[in-house]
Amino acid sequence: MLERQQSLQLSAHDSLYDTLIPKTNILRQMKDLVDFSFIEEELKDKYCLDNGRNAEPPIRMFKYLLLKQIYNLSDRDLVERAMYDMSFKYFLDLGPEATVIHESTLTTFRKLRLKDVSLLDLLIKKTVELALEHNVLTSHTLIVDSTHTVSRFKSKSASESIQEHAKSLRKVIYQYDESIKTEFPEKPTSDRLEDTIDYTHNIIDVIKNKPQINQIPAIQEKMNHVKEVIEDISDDNHFNEDPDARKGYKAADHSFVGYKTHIAMSDERIITAAVITTGNQSDTKQLQSLIETSERNGTTVDHIVGDKAYSSKQNLIYAQERNLQLTSRLHPVITHGKRHSDKEFEFNKDADMFVCPAGHLAIHKGVKKQKDTARNDQLKYFFDVEKCKVCPLREGCYREGAKTKTYSVRIKSSEHSSQEAFQETEGFKRLSKKRYKIEAKNSELKHRHGYKKAHSSGLFGMNIQGASTIFVTNMKRIIKLINEK
Known part of the structure; x- marks a missing residue:
């Protein structure tokens, strides 16, 4: 049963938050800036309103997902940190002494409550509205590009995935006690999944019997990541069978299997629209959707800046019909x-x-x-x-x-003659220099927020990951721009 969440659970110790959490804290600023009630309104049909035991409020569950994305934590480490980190509890609207959820609740929320919800469009629209409200999004220029995310499952076998995480765990341990090597079991000679799982469990057992090692936070985090990977693989009967991942190309000799996120971003580096597709989809056909979604979200568009993938005949005609200036260099074989x-x-x-x-x-x-x-x-x-x-x-x-x-x-092609003339002008060259901004944004998504690899299987999981990642990066950017005013 859904019970409406209070803004903050009353506690005799609430004054601790004013003492411990500075006003410059990113979570305090985000909580003060965003009214998250739109999440409850969007998800209310996913809950029973008058029957069953009380469910964890959807706003709080959504905030857990944001914390996971901001700090790149496993479910287990997220819940553990929420038990003692006062900034987490403040953001989650919990009293300092309040209990937190069980980690399995996050899995249920992702799979059941977020199904059939257009979370990507909803969250981007909310951040754009917020940016407009605070007058930090004023430009009329969109910069467009795509970034690829490799499939977690297609990129390697289940056994290889566990081996990779086990290797990362061992490396961290050796930084503190290299002598423990002699106590680890022999590596399996086969690639059978069962052998790899048994070997990894044996490593974890050795660590558990070493109090001086297993209490180190860095080692605990790595252990929890390994356990989560094993649990995900054990629960997923279709591991390495990602149904939606497709082969795409970053160069003639560099392919990937996974997904693409097509992005439109303002000159202020705020993402105004995104479309997530399989990896084999071309950038060319996403331009119209990115422009129109940005406009529906409240952005005014006069100029579009993109690489040569967007200079197709159809896109040039569309831009001319809409009186938009498309700054995209022609490729001789684009038509x-x-x-x-x-x-x-x-x-x-x-x-x-x-x-x-x-x-x-x-x-x-x-x-x-x-x-x-x-x-x-x-x-x-x-x-x-x-x-x-x-x-x-x-x-x-x-x-x-x-x-x-x-x-x-x-x-x-004769259809490109006017564009050919335009790309020789100073205006074209000046606008083209803005492209570096979206390349930097793609790098931020991948290297700061784990967008290089999909966290789960299928377009549904990729959309949830994309929605939470873009929301977090937009909020961080908006808060920075507001603070600079």
Whole structure:
């Protein structure tokens, strides 16, 4: 049963918060700045209002998720820290002596309460409204780009994943007591999951019997991460079968399996819209959605800055129709010419190659010169014909018996002539210099907030991770801008 959360549970010790938590504390500032009641309103249909035992308030559960994201903690370490960290309890609207949740409650909240909730759009909209309210979002420029997140499960086997975390644990232990090596069990000679789990459990047992070691916080945190990984794998019957992860390319020789987060960001470095897709989706087709979502969230858009992935003919036409200035350098092969949409191959700007409808990357390319000077030269892309022979989409694409499979595009299209002239202007060059800001934001998401790797399986889990990560980064940026005013 859902019971409305009070702003703060009354306690005789509440005055401790004023003494222990300075006004500059990020959690105090976030709590004072944001009215989180929108979370309760959004999730109220997920709870029974008049039956069953009282549920943990959804606002508090959501705040637990934010703390997990801000401090990059396992569920177990998050709950443990919430027991003694006064800034955590203040943020969670708990009295200093109040008890905290069991770690399993977080898993239930993520899987049951957040299902079918558009959390990503909801949280971004809330932060944009807050930025507008405090007058720290005033620019009319959007900077767009995408960042990739590798699948936690597809990137390595279950056994390899546990081995990686066990190795990290051992490294931390050796910093304090290298002699413990002699007490650890022999590493398993096979890659069987059961052997790896047994080996890791034996390492943990050795550590537990060493009071001088297992009480060190850094070692405890690593142990808890290892335990959480083992529990996740044991509970997930489909480990290494991430149903939504897809292969994408960052370069011709650098692929990944996972997801993409397509981002629109203001000149003030506040994310105004995001779309999370599988890793094989191109950046080109997300531009319209990013612009229109940003506008629905309250942002005024006059200029868009992006890399060459966004300079497709469709995007240029859309920008012209909306009277928007698109600062995106042309690529000679960005247009599909006159082919029907169902025959189009997607251009991957990172790999500098085309990808066929079946997801295969071209293996090399060459220029086809035209004898007729009135016609444009073409770039010809060559695909692995052995893959084409067995491709389920080969009908109408690959001619049986052919020794090669190529795809040709015009190097220059007349539709891009005005854009070609624009990219030579000083205005284009000045706006292009803003692109570094979103590259820095992508780096912040990955290296400060763990966005390099998915925390769970599927687009649903990726959307929850993306929503909480972007909310936290936006709030930190907004608070910084407010403090600088």
